[in-house]
Amino acid sequence: MEYCVLGKNIDKSYGAKKVLDHVDIHVPMNSIYGLIGPNGAGKSTLLKCIMNLIRFEDGNIQVLDNSAGMGKYELNRTGSLIEYPCFYDDLTGKENLLLHSRYMGYYDKKRIDEVLHEVDLTRADQKKVKNYSMGMRQRLAIARAILIKPELLILDEPINALDPEGIKKMRELFIKLNEKQGTTIIISSHILSEMDYLASDIGIMNNGKIIKEKPLEEIHKENKDKIVARVDDISKASILLEERGIQDFKIMDDGQIHIFDLTYDTSCYAELFVQNQLKLYQIDVVKKTLEEYFFEVVGGN
Template sequence: MEYIIQTHQLTKRFTLEPVINQVSMNIKAGEIYGFLGPNGAGKTTIMKMLLNLVKPTSGEIKIQNQSIIATSYEYLRDIGSLIEYPIFYEELTAYKNLQLHCSYMGYKDMNHIKKVLDIVGLQQSEKKKVQEFSLGMRQRLAIARAIVTKPKILILDEPINGLDPIGIKEVRELLVMLKQQYGMTILISSHIVSEIESIADTIGVLNHGELIEEIPMHSLRNKTHSTVEMVVSDTTKAKQLLEEAFNANVQIIDGTTLHIQKAYEKPSTLTKHLVLNGVDVNEVETLHQSLEEYFVNRINGGKQNA
């Protein structure tokens, strides 16, 4: 398995207390890695360490099998990034800003600039000065600058900030396209689970500077569960019937309501079994645990049943 970004016990202290505490993360080549955590969890600090903007106190960083030290810089040619609030030459146009960026990155294909501006939805604004841009337009330009040189790796810190719902959808589609068509590896941070879950291949959950979970998305979906809620005429008898027949985990919520977990049969099968054995079923509903609920629980220290 090829990892393009790895950290081993990465730690950063600005005072005695670590801001980042022994984080070991592994990002596969060609995947979208979603970095999730509340504001202040340390996501930006880790991204800055990957880009050598902040030096680690201890631990190791390897990018494309190269160990990164304080003086490393050549590896940055293969990385596009958006960290915190993007800075531009305000008196210059969007096109000119990207042209300058390509020049100092040593990228020669200036014809690619117009294509990238079109991709991020700024084709009508390429001649407008950046000082006239809205927050959302600046964010689109920052994404354009990150991808214009066709880097192998994208590091994007909260890239949907300032975007409207249409813009957010377009960014999601753009990132998937960059992965599929260009094979880019993308590390994207957010504190909004719903904006990550639809595109990420792997999730890393960071809280208080510690990586509390790193898990493939397909495994994560298997860990979240559904609960079947039933309103029945006899909860005690229904509980006994379901546990004996299906080895289900059944809880009596009140005098008429059951919650059934780990029931691998369809709700219709459970209902039929109860009715055939003399229990009336008045209501049936499937309650799904969302990924957002799962992450909130993990960040708050809760345990999940697999």
Template sequence: MSYIIKTSRLTKAYEGKEIVSDFDMNVKKGEIYGFLGPNGAGKTSVMKMLMNLVKPTSGEIELFDEPLTNTSYEVFRRIGSMIEYPVFYEKLSAKENLDLHCEYMGYYNKNSIGEALEMVGLKNINEKPVKSFSLGMKQRLGIARAIITKPELLILDEPVNGLDPVGIKEIRNLFQMLSKEYGITLLISSHLLSEIEQIANTIGVISNGRLIEEVSMNYIKEQKTDYVQLVSKDHKKACFVLENILNISNFKVIAEDTIRIYESEVSQTVISKKLIENNVGIESISKHNTSLEEYFLNLIQQGKAG
């Protein structure tokens, strides 16, 4: 199997405190890799090390099957990135900023500027200076700068930050197109788990600087379980009815007023009827299935417990 990114025991410490520890990441060629973790977990630090912006304390990084060293320069012609808040020459226009970037990268296809701006929805901005752009427009321009050279690998840190729901959907479609039509590999960090769930092939979950899970989205989808969620202030009475009248044992109290019922043979209608017959007050009852968000939160809790 061909990997675009491989790290081995990657570690970064500041003043003796490790913020990334023994980190082993494997990003396959052509996939969209969703990089998830709470704020401060170490996602941005890992991305900065991949881009040689921060030097590891120890461990190894391989990009395109070559070790990353202090003298690795040419490899970055094959990579587009946006890490943290994108910075521009504020008095210049979007086109002028992209033109300078192409000069810096040694990329001289001038048609690519218009193509990139159109891809991110910024084609009608004329010569407006970037200082007049909204946060969402600057995010779009940052993505345009990352993709303009048609890189083989994109490293994007919270790329849809500041975008409205329509913009998020447009950028999601763009990422899927870049992956499918151009074969670009994408490493994307995001706190919007529902977005990652829709586009990622693999997720990596980092907590307290350690990679606690690296798993395919197909595997997560196979683990999805249907359940009925019951919210009731009479949760003790509800548990009695479930166990002794409905003979349901496969349920879990997840909060003081919330119960999840995993017994698929008993319908929601039957559960509601028996609860009402036994004077159990129902705030709400609804059918769900487990999502990436729940999978992620369970992993984070397990990571903290470990």
């Protein structure tokens, strides 16, 4: 497999505190790689190391086929948003983007109008950034990150401060960049439901380590859907299932039965329980979420 970013044994400490502990990361070319984990897991530090914003003590990071990591040539092919975005507050959004395009050597004024439209800031392009809301600043930062049509896009919590409509629009924008332009995107987030919508590959980070990497499609295949039922007599329901030859189920502490055998649909199970004088309060097919998988991997509740 070809990788856009490949990191091996990355170590980073601040004083006595080890923030990155022999981290390996494999970001497939043309993927949307969701780097997920709790606050303090080391996500932002790892992204800074990839961007060569901070030095790491040990290990190696290959970026865009350069085994030496992020250099000037790679920077000119990379867009990024890491932590709080900074701008010239007394300039307009459009003026800030014009300055950035000059700095990057990317002289396409039409592109500035395009990205402002893509992040829904066209009507505010002449407004000074000091008068922007937090959500508007975040969208301007995303516009700046995608301005040069990067091959690699690195985004650290990009949907912070966005409302639900803004989150949806940015999700659609990232998917379009990935599918239409072939942009490889690394997105760090602790909002797991959003990564479930967006990512093609997942890296789970905890306590300074990436403890699991997998395509999201594989995660969904391995983590089967289940039927969740709630009845008035759990013991009797268990006996009925066993008599029917169904062994793959689990009794939960909250009084639910989780049935993983999907040979029969919900109507068959409902009929089994009701015909045997059980009161059926709930029965649904529930898809296993990325959030559930995450807590299984990190061992949380």
